Amino acid sequence: MIERRDILRAGLAAAAVCLGWPARAQQEGYISRKLDARVPGGVAVLALGDGDRAPEVSYLNRRVLVVREEGRQWIAVVGIPLSVKPGQQQIDVKDAKGPRKVAFTVGSKKYVAQHITLKNPRQVDPNPDDMKRIEREMAEQSAANRGYRAGVTPSNLLLDRPVNGGRLSSPFGLRRFFNGQERNPHSGLDFAVPAGTPIKAPAAGVVVLVGDYFFNGKTVFLDHGQGFVSMFCHMSAIDVKVGDEVPRGGVVGKVGATGRATGPHLHWNVSLNDARVDPAIFIGAFKP
Numbered sequence: 001m002i003e004r005r006d007i008l009r010a011g012l013a014a015a016a017v018c019l020g021w022p023a024r025a026q027q028e029g030y031i032s033r034k035l036d037a038r039v040p041g042g043v044a045v046l047a048l049g050d051g052d053r054a055p056e057v058s059y060l061n062r063r064v065l066v067v068r069e070e071g072r073q074w075i076a077v078v079g080i081p082l083s084v085k086p087g088q089q090q091i092d093v094k095d096a097k098g099p100r101k102v103a104f105t106v107g108s109k110k111y112v113a114q115h116i117t118l119k120n121p122r123q124v125d126p127n128p129d130d131m132k133r134i135e136r137e138m139a140e141q142s143a144a145n146r147g148y149r150a151g152v153t154p155s156n157l158l159l160d161r162p163v164n165g166g167r168l169s170s171p172f173g174l175r176r177f178f179n180g181q182e183r184n185p186h187s188g189l190d191f192a193v194p195a196g197t198p199i200k201a202p203a204a205g206v207v208v209l210v211g212d213y214f215f216n217g218k219t220v221f222l223d224h225g226q227g228f229v230s231m232f233c234h235m236s237a238i239d240v241k242v243g244d245e246v247p248r249g250g251v252v253g254k255v256g257a258t259g260r261a262t263g264p265h266l267h268w269n270v271s272l273n274d275a276r277v278d279p280a281i282f283i284g285a286f287k288p
Contacts, residue, residue: 029069031077031157037281037288039109041082041173043272046102048074048093055095062273063148064091065226067157077157077228079272080106082173082185109288111173111185130214137213144209144221145229145271152225155248159202159282162232163255163266166193168285172278187276188231188269195264197255199232202282207244207252216267217259220252231269234261 028036028045036045048055048066050073057064057076065077076091086108090101126134174186205222208229212218218235236256246252257264270279280286 029072029075031067031069032075034158034284035077035281037278037286038080038104039107039288040080040084040086041109041111041276041278042080042106042286043277043281044076044078044080044089044104044106046076046078046091046104048076048095048102049097050074051096053096055093057091057093059089059091059273060275062146062275063150063227064273065154065228067153076102077272078104079227079275079277081275082187109173126214134214137211137215140209140211141213141216141219141221141231144223145231145276146227146274147208147223147229148227149206149223149225154224154226154228155204157203157228157282158284159270159279160200160249161191161283162199162202162230162268163191163193163197166191166197166266168192168280169265171287172280188233188267189279191255191266191268193255193264193266195236195254195256197266198251199235199253199255199266201246201248201250201252202230203228204248204250205230205246207240207242207246210238210240210242213259215260217261218253218256219259222246222252227271227273229269229271231271233267233269234258234265236264 032045035043038044054066054074057066059078066074069075084106086106089106090103093100093102169192170186170190172189203224205224208223209221216233218238220232220238222230234256235253238253240252255264255266268279270277
């Protein structure tokens with residue numbers, strides 16, 4: 001005898017096919033549906049199965065953020081570097097079943113170019129003394145992005161905007177030309193807001209680095225846990241110090257135009273497993 005629930009289940013499956021819903025989406029949770037953007041500079045959310053303990057995951061020799069999704073299975077939230085070419089990739093997983101690999105496919109995404117004119121030629125072609133400073137500062141900032149606080153679950157993966165109002169100006173991944181010379185792609189997301197606008201933590205975190213840098217100006221690194229890190233640049237004022245625990249929505253400083261900036265704005269970086277990824281993914285503003 002066919003029960004009513006069997007008819008309902010079959011009807012829902014047929015509806016999914018008719019409406020073109022991906023089979024994967026029928027089993028995914030909210031985080032997976034919102035954050036999965038498998039492109040260079042994007043995020044891959046990969047199912048790891050159930051179990052009492054969180055699996056240990058790595059990608060390109062970096063530890064990966066792992067959380068349990070809405071009481072469901074464990075998922076890996078993997079940052080994909082901009083330098084990764086479209087095609088097959090894989091993560092390394094260790095759990096109760098032993099070591100294994102989980103494959104995923106990275107699609108393609110075209111990033112446009114941006115041409116910027118700077119009045120200070122040293123911000124395009126630094127002199128030898130500048131380069132010594134830049135190398136020292138880059139080492140500090142790289143160490144902050146490589147940090148991994150194991151066992152710390154971020155307060156939220158769907159992030160709040162760090163500033164109120166303002167339009168999104170320079171998007172992530174732009175090929176950047178300063179005074180006609182190509183430099184590294186834009187590794188964050190810019191918000192065009194007035195100087196003095198408060199900058200708020202998009203998720204709870206610990207301040208792991210503050211500084212006043214050649215390119216980034218006044219800067220704060222906020223570690224949300226498990227290699228999930230926010231960086232705020234070009235600030236006019238810093239209101240926190242290393243070691244401070246900042247709640248979600250807590251103010252870390254104010255918007256400015258310090259460092260290599262043509263005007264007041266907030267530059268916001270998001271790192272996952274030491275890969276700079278598009279912050280727009282985490283605030284529902286990503287455009288494939």
